Amino acid sequence: MATGSHPSVLIAGAGPSGLILALTLLKSGVPVRLINKEPVHRIGSRGAGVQARTLELYDILGVLPEILKAADKTHARRRMYALPGGTEVVEQVPVAEWVEPTPGTPHPNAVAISQEVHEDILRGYLADLGGAVELGTELRSFEQFPDHVVAQLVKTGADGTESTESARFEYLVGTDGVHSVVRKQLGLTFLGETREEQHLLVGDIIVEEGLDRGLWHYWIPESQLMVFRPGTKEANGLRFAFAGVPEHWKHATPTREEFVEEFYKVTGRRDVKFGAAPWISVFRPSMRMVDKFSVGRVFVAGDAAHCHSPTGGQGLNSSVQDAANLGWKLALAATGRAPAALLDSYSVERLPVIAEMLRLTTALHDKMFDALADGGGDESTWVRGGAFAMLGVNARGSPIVLADESAGAAGGAYAAVESGRVQAGYRAPDAPGLGGAAARLFELFGPASHTALVFGGDARARQEAATALGRWPRGTVRAVRVLPAGYAAEESGWEFEVVKDREGHAYAAYAGGAKEEMRVVIVRPDGMVGAVVSAAEGIERYGKLIFG
Incomplete structure (x- = not known):
């Protein structure tokens, strides 16, 4: 699968992480080749839970409509039966607390969808971009060079005959599962344990x-x-x-x-x-993760980088979020708009998130098996939701995140913002009720560019902000001026799209309600806030972090 003359990136493994990475790169104009060693697509529900944060990423990526159309969105209820007999209902309670949608969080509740259907939908979106999964093609080995990677591929035909190919790529990403060839050949440590006794x-x-x-x-x-x-x-x-x-x-x-x-x-x-x-x-449940997510021009994501207990429904979602984090950085590096050093932040940002995910899921797993030994445990053994919605997953403390001085102290890798105000390194909330270039903020965000939201400020400050954004590489930022309700914008001639915050949700979340002082919030292509600054100088500083 490729667009353009030659695929820049080889993705080995066509599960959710490989599919999302391919979609992100294709939307950014980067030609890719997506291979899968199996001759047919996998069947089965497997990782069926799609968490709130993943739904937001899908919204931004543009694949959410078909996912929601096929998903079970009912508020799941758990029915416990007495034994012996197995028919008497002991209790019937929600699996997770129902969370009412808000202007900033329109998809707060997980949905269930068979992974087989899920992947088929993503392949459909891939086809819309001219892509496809190349089945029956296995990565056997690879060799790295300073400016490229050479992969040895074996393709198996319908009659069982094999043909070999040596192919050159700028980058290689292993999304090839828990037995990853890429991880093993990179020599990455797969730290953790396997519960031999717990099948x-x-x-x-x-x-x-x-x-x-x-x-x-x-x-x-x-x-x-x-x-x-x-x-x-x-x-x-x-x-x-x-x-x-x-x-x-x-x-x-x-x-x-x-x-x-x-x-x-x-x-x-x-x-x-x-x-x-x-x-x-x-x-057998295994709780393991790599010691780093990349070596040179080769990366791992998804199950190739981490495996864990299925309790908590974090596996598929963590894999998708790996791909979202890597995808925009890889697109910038592959197109020469950012230095290769930007890619180092992928491992830096994902390692603490995955470590925390393993801690949470292992604790839940242990609690479940302890409960089996003593006859069922308490309510907390079986309730889901909360941190497992993944809305608090963040990149706070990353070397490519720029926070203003008003930001609060950093929390854990799964810790949501406590102040109620947007902070760098955390998810960017939605805001409906807009007029102008978009009806809500999620329509402005996208996987191929940053979005700079400019609130308030006088004419000079806004002009300086526009000039600073104009120095970024072409096509890397969407500059949007957000006007408060009832405000008539003067003609400026600057490179700003304009939206009017008719219902006040954007100013409340992003600017703390202030309408005069300038505040610029730069949202990354993965829906994380990369910078919160108050002047053009901050825009320039963040630009240097990303583009060098």
Whole structure:
């Protein structure tokens, strides 16, 4: 897959992180080649939870409409059953607290969508940009040079014959899963542990009758857990997870018939009738991450860089956010508009986020297995939401983030802004009710350029800001003047698009309500605030951090 004469970036692995990276680069005008060693696309629900922050990234990237159209957006409720018998309902409560949308956070609640459907939708958006996944093509090895990477590829035809190819690229990104060839050949340390004794069985199965497909169903016999939940491709299907599997299943994946019989044995629910099981898999939870995300011109993202317990629904989302962080930086470096040193910030920004993600998911995993040992645990064992919505994931303290003096003290890598006012290094909130160039701020943001929002200021200050932004490389910034409601803009002739904050949400969030003092908020292509400054000098300082 490529646009232009020659692909600049090879992406090995076409899961969500590879697809999002390819979309980001193509939208930025960077030709890519996206390969996948499997001859067919994967099936199964797998990582079905899409968290609030990922929905915002999808909104900015322009792929959210079809995701929401296909997703289960109902407020999930958990039903616990008493044992023995398995039919008496002990409790039925929300899986996560429902969060009302606000002007700044229009997508606060996670949705469920089969990963199979999810990836198919992303491939559709990719096709709209002239892209496609090259199936049956495996990266076997690569060699780095000062200004390029040479990859050795093997393509397997429909008849099983193999053909080899040596191809040159400017950059290589491994999104090739937990057994990543790229990570191993880079010699990256995969720090952490594998829980050899804790096997989990997961899969999808058709439920013909007996279980409400709009609920999460829990049975907790001694030292075991059986869960069924929505999120499959099939309308009459449910995803399942089974902890505390029989010993012999730890070495051989059970058949559909064996699993169904074990379900009846564990739950006592022979009233439940099952159909086909599209996929079943047994795995041992591993909690691991790389010591760095890149070496030279080669990078890793997603499962190639980290793996962890599925509790908390962070895996797919962290992978997508890796790609969003790397994508805009790689686009600038590949097009010569920023120095290669900018790419060092990818590892710097993602390492603390992934370390915190592993801490949170491992703690939740341990709490779940402890609960199985003592008969079910308390409510906090099973409730999700909060930090797991990922709205607090940030890049605070990054060497390419420029904060003003009023910013509060830095929190953890998952800690949201406490002041209620936009701060550098954190997510940029939305603001609806605009007039002019856009109806809301998320329409102004995009993966191919920064967005500079200019609030207040006198004519001279705004002109100086426009001049400073004009020194940035062509096409790297969208300059927007935000006017308060009731304000008539004089003709300036400067390179500003204009929006009017008719409902006051933008000024309240971004300027603290002040309408006179100039405040410039520079939003990165990944929806993070890169800089909060009050004068042209700050714009120039941030520009040097990014463009050298």
